[in-house]
Amino acid sequence: RAPYTPMKVPLTAHERSARAERAMRFAAAGAPPASAAATKKRAPGQQPRRGKPAKKKRPSARAPAAHQSLVGTSGALEKEYLRVTRPLRPEEVRPEHVLRQALPFVLGKYKENRSYEYICEQLKSIRQDITVQNIQSDIAVQAYARHCTLAMKHRDRAELTQCLSGLEQLRVAQRLGPREECSLAAIRAIAAHCGGPISVAGCAARTASCR
Numbered sequence: 001r002a003p004y005t006p007m008k009v010p011l012t013a014h015e016r017s018a019r020a021e022r023a024m025r026f027a028a029a030g031a032p033p034a035s036a037a038a039t040k041k042r043a044p045g046q047q048p049r050r051g052k053p054a055k056k057k058r059p060s061a062r063a064p065a066a067h068q069s070l071v072g073t074s075g076a077l078e079k080e081y082l083r084v085t086r087p088l089r090p091e092e093v094r095p096e097h098v099l100r101q102a103l104p105f106v107l108g109k110y111k112e113n114r115s116y117e118y119i120c121e122q123l124k125s126i127r128q129d130i131t132v133q134n135i136q137s138d139i140a141v142q143a144y145a146r147h148c149t150l151a152m153k154h155r156d157r158a159e160l161t162q163c164l165s166g167l168e169q170l171r172v173a174q175r176l177g178p179r180e181e182c183s184l185a186a187i188r189a190i191a192a193h194c195g196g197p198i199s200v201a202g203c204a205a206r207t208a209s210c211r
Contacts, residue, residue, distance in 0.1 A: 070132050070133055072098070072133060074092060074095075096133070103143055120156065127144065138175075
């Protein structure tokens, strides 16, 4: 039996005209006509072409540097403690060389007025400036130690706890000398075992061996 062969039907003049119009439209749009749209055959085993992979963006050379501590520009020897939730501006913070002048200045005024409210406010302000600038020199040890002593004298357990925490951080950073470490241990022992008012006399007796 002979194989089946499909019969070709001749195109009419109308169909030939319609195909010619479609070819012209495709050519005007920049696309190949339907008769030329067939893709080229790939060789056996040839992979289809893919678009180029997107290049990875290299980090910019102007990337921001690592976080740096603030450097203050204020020259005030007295300054109130700033109770703010935003980052402090340089003009609101005193640099280290000004803090070295401010600490003895406010302690001298405290000897005159004997106001713990005043000296507590001023020492908290100094500690704030030390913290935001990440200062860990001897001025930081002096400020925390002096406030710690005054907090014990005036039974201010809240400030005493904060000052002890600050001194402990300085101890971990190896900023305390043998005398300061001995005093810190004695003060912490007094604060830990004292349920009532802090005993200044008891603390003095314990720290006497550190001198």
